[in-house]
Amino acid sequence: MSQTTTPRTRLSPEQRREQLLDLGVRLLATRSLDELSIDLLAEEAGISRGLLYHYFGNKHDFHVAVVRRAADDLIAKTAPPASGDPLQRLLVSLAAYLDYVVDNHEGYLSLVKAAAGGNDTLREIYEEARSALNRRVFDDEVRGEIVPDTPATRLVVRGWSAMVEELVLSWIEDPRGVSRDQLLEVMAASLPALVEAAAGPTGSTPGPA
Amino acid sequence: MSQTTTPRTRLSPEQRREQLLDLGVRLLATRSLDELSIDLLAEEAGISRGLLYHYFGNKHDFHVAVVRRAADDLIAKTAPPASGDPLQRLLVSLAAYLDYVVDNHEGYLSLVKAAAGGNDTLREIYEEARSALNRRVFDDEVRGEIVPDTPATRLVVRGWSAMVEELVLSWIEDPRGVSRDQLLEVMAASLPALVEAAAGPTGSTPGPA
Numbered sequence: 001m002s003q004t005t006t007p008r009t010r011l012s013p014e015q016r017r018e019q020l021l022d023l024g025v026r027l028l029a030t031r032s033l034d035e036l037s038i039d040l041l042a043e044e045a046g047i048s049r050g051l052l053y054h055y056f057g058n059k060h061d062f063h064v065a066v067v068r069r070a071a072d073d074l075i076a077k078t079a080p081p082a083s084g085d086p087l088q089r090l091l092v093s094l095a096a097y098l099d100y101v102v103d104n105h106e107g108y109l110s111l112v113k114a115a116a117g118g119n120d121t122l123r124e125i126y127e128e129a130r131s132a133l134n135r136r137v138f139d140d141e142v143r144g145e146i147v148p149d150t151p152a153t154r155l156v157v158r159g160w161s162a163m164v165e166e167l168v169l170s171w172i173e174d175p176r177g178v179s180r181d182q183l184l185e186v187m188a189a190s191l192p193a194l195v196e197a198a199a200g201p202t203g204s205t206p207g208p209a
Numbered sequence: 210m211s212q213t214t215t216p217r218t219r220l221s222p223e224q225r226r227e228q229l230l231d232l233g234v235r236l237l238a239t240r241s242l243d244e245l246s247i248d249l250l251a252e253e254a255g256i257s258r259g260l261l262y263h264y265f266g267n268k269h270d271f272h273v274a275v276v277r278r279a280a281d282d283l284i285a286k287t288a289p290p291a292s293g294d295p296l297q298r299l300l301v302s303l304a305a306y307l308d309y310v311v312d313n314h315e316g317y318l319s320l321v322k323a324a325a326g327g328n329d330t331l332r333e334i335y336e337e338a339r340s341a342l343n344r345r346v347f348d349d350e351v352r353g354e355i356v357p358d359t360p361a362t363r364l365v366v367r368g369w370s371a372m373v374e375e376l377v378l379s380w381i382e383d384p385r386g387v388s389r390d391q392l393l394e395v396m397a398a399s400l401p402a403l404v405e406a407a408a409g410p411t412g413s414t415p416g417p418a
Binding site: 160 | 321322323325326327359360361364365367368369371372373374375376379380385386387391392394395398399402403405406407
C-alpha cells in the first residue's frame with residue numbers, strides 16, 4: 001500500500017468505505033458523475049487507487065454506491081418535521097429539497113441526465129428516491145386531510161414531483177423575478193391544488209367535504 | 210444510382226426531401242432514434258443510401274431533421290381551436306398532445322431521453338418545441354382571463370408542462386384506474402389551479418379580481 005498523507009485512524013473496513021462514500025458525495029456536489037473518477041477520489045482521500053478498486057470494484061459500481069448514498073442523504077435531509085401545520089411541514093420539506101439541489105447542483109443535474117438518458121441502474125436509484133419522497137404525501141396530511149391513495153392521486157403526485165424538480169432546476173438556472181419564498185410557496189400550494197383538480201367533477205377521488 | 214421499387218414521380222429535390230422526412234417521422238413513431246438508421250429509411254423508401262446521404266449529410270443531421278419535423282408536426286397538431294370556452298380549448302389541445310404521444314410513443318420517449326441525456330442539438334429542438342407550446346398559454350385565455358406574463362407564471366407554466374409530460378408518459382406506462390377523460394381533466398384543470406397558487410398571498414402575479 002502506498003504512503004498516505006492523511007493521519008491513520010483505526011476504522012473498520014466498513015467505516016472506511018462509508019467515509020470514502022461521504023467524500024464521494026461531497027465531491028459529486030460540484031461535479032458531474034463523468035467528472036467523478038476513482039483517480040480524483042484517491043487524490044482527495046490520499047489513498048491508493050488500488051485500495052479504492054478494492055472497496056468499489058470499478059468506476060460504475062463506485063458511481064452507483066455514491067449516488068445511492070446521495071439519494072439516502074436527500075431523503076434524510078428532506079424529512080418533514082414530525083408535527084405542526086401540514087402545509088407548513090410540506091414547506092419545510094420542500095425548502096430542504098430546494099437547498100439540497102442548490103448545494104449539490106452539478107451532481108444532481110448529472111444524475112437526472114444519467115437517469116433520463118438511459119443508465120438503468122442510476123435510473124432505478126433515482127426512481128426509488130423519487131418514489132420514497134412521493135410516498136410521504138400519502139403518509140401525511142395535506143390541508144388537514146390525508147390525501148386519498150388512489151390511482152389518480154398517485155399519478156398526480158408523480159406529476160407534481162416532476163413539476164417540483166423542473167421548477168427548482170429552472171429557478172436555479174434563472175431566479176430573476178421569483179424569490180425563494182415565492183418559489184417554495186408555489187411548490188407547496190400546488191400540491192393541494194392539484195389533488196383538488198384530480199378530485200374534479202368526474203374525478204375518482206373524493207373532494208373536500 | 211440503384212434501381213428502386215417505388216414508382217417514379219416528378220418531385221423537386223425539396224419535395225423529395227420533405228417526403229423522406231415524413232417517412233422518417235412515421236418510422237420514428239414506433240422506434241427509438243437509435244433504431245432509426247439511414248439504412249432503414251433507404252429500405253423503406255426504396256432508394257439508395259447514397260441518395261439519402263446526399264439529402265441528409267449524415268445520421269446525426271438526418272436525426273435532427275426528422276426530430277425537427279416531428280416537433281413541427283406536434284406543434285401543428287396541438288393547435289387549440291380558434292374559438293370556444295378557454296378551458297374547453299385547452300382540453301382539445303391537451304387531448305391532441307396525449308394522442309400524439311400515444312401514437313408516437315417510442316420516438317417521443319427516445320427524444321425525451323436524448324434531450325435529457327445531453328444531446329445538445331436534440332435538446333435545443335425539444336426545448337424550442339416546449340417553449341412554443343408553453344407560449345400558447347400566454348397568448349390565450351385560461352378561465353376567462355389572460356394569464357399574466359410574469360417571471361412567476363412563466364416558471365409555473367414551465368413546471369406545469371413538465372408535469373403534463375410526466376402524467377402522459379406515466380399514464381401510457383400504466384393507465385390502470387385512470388380513464389383518458391380523467392387524465393385530460395386533471396391536466397387541464399391543473400393549469401388555472403397552478404396559476405392561482407402562483408398568485409397566492411405573497412405571489413407577484415395579480416390574483417383573480
